[in-house]
Amino acid sequence: MTWLHHIIGPDDGSATIAQFCARAVILFLYGILCIRIAGRRTFSNLSALDLIVALVVGSNISRAMTGKAPFVGTLAATLVLVLLHRLVALATVRSNWLALFVKGRPAVLVRDGEIDGKAMLRHGISKEDLIEGMRMEQVAHLNEVALATMERGGKISIIRKTRPARPPV
Template sequence: MDMIFFDSWQAVWRTGILGMLAYASLVVLLRISGRRTLSKMNAFDLVVTVALGSTLASVILSKSVTLSQGVVAFALLIGMQFIVTWTSVRVPWVRQIVTGEPALLFYQGQCLPTALKRARVTEEEIRAAVRSNGMASMDEAHAVVLETDGSFSVVPQGTSGEASSLSDVVRPGRYDRPNG
């Protein structure tokens, strides 16, 4: 019964020292790799962030994982993240695979049912996104976009035109792209 709450002081010290060293190693590697490594730009970035956290926990708590193995695992994950993001910035088809594309869910006063079903989003979630952007009425929203990171962007009325932020968002159905 004692093993559930306390094993030994050696195990406690090991956890503390490894935790500090592993955390410091991760911080150094993240600083070297740049800000993009922990960005929340898409699902791929989230997976890397979760994998880094899981690896950190394994290094700290598992007696079978050494600090050097953990640092190599951190470097591998960060290196792969760097390679994928570097490539996705330069090669369009890689970017498409890694990030996908934003989905237009609401446009010019109407929900787009096909897009809602494809994205598995309800009209209630669209209304919630509009409210969370400080709009009291759906009429105040020009468009709602499900971004590649899973967040909603609400574009207010009066923001159409050639320089519209919707220019890269494909509209499902009979139109290829929104007209501003």
């Protein structure tokens, strides 16, 4: 361990420029390792759990970088958190109960062009948020919406009403 402390410097913020650069290289590689272990999903479609893990991992790496926390202990605790996140993610695939507990369930906001005001209020979705979600799906009018759902990841998904087929000309 002495060799590592020689490379990364002390944990009191008094490391040399070269030691901070060594920390940066180690933490960059460590961050890639954490992403590979946690899975790409963790840092792309952020659920509440994914967001918390991403913030804590970033915070821990930052503190290890600046010497505000013990380097090795911080990396060990971060790795435990990432592994725990990965295990919970794998367990939610196998357990519907755990998936509902961790991820919640989707909420229907619009059905057949009719807004469910209670669902929107319960999930903190304004009409402007709904209209934004519709624009993202290239839907201009509420009467075009068969189903709008607040998904477990926080995205609003839209299913258009089917249009009757046009007769051949």
